[in-house]
Amino acid sequence: MASEIQAFEAFMAAMRRIRRECPWDRGQTMQSLTTYTVEEVYELVDAVTDGATEEVRKELGDMLMHVAFYSVIAEEGHLFxxxxxxxxxxxxxxxxxxxxxxxxxxxxxxxxxxxxxxx
Incomplete structure (x- = not known):
């Protein structure tokens, strides 16, 4: 469990850093992310359907990134x-x-x- 917490803390630190320091990430809004989120969901479904375990792992990571991205944007706006x-x-x-x-x-x-x- 401790390693999961450390991995998650490092992940969130990276997400907050790219939001601050990357021009593309800094420019995103919840609305602008929606198209990318839908694409990631379809990529996950395809990987699961294909039984591609490594791709499923990667796509789950992408989905987690989107959850974090929306949450970081919401934090900035004091929404949640x-x-x-x-x-x-x-x-x-x-x-x-x-x-x-x-x-x-x-x-x-x-x-x-x-x-x-x-x-």
Missing amino acids: TLEDVIRGVTEKIIYRHPHVFANTGAKTPEEVEAQWEAL
Whole structure:
């Protein structure tokens, strides 16, 4: 876990640095990134469909970069932080999985789906 945290801290430091020091990255907005984000999603889907494990790893990295990029832009505008994004998705995961976190008893995929629909 410590190595994951160190890797993530280095990644975010690099993201913040390119936002400050790279003219192209500095000029991007949430709106200008959307086309690139859609392209990256399709590249990930293609890699998964092709069973290209190394490409999947790379494309997941690109997706992570986009999440961080949007978050850094949002931080600059005092809209939200990456921490807000992470906490929000963690809450969502816990809420959507009461069979895991609240022991509601769903044991089969069908029971989980029914529970999901009820949420």
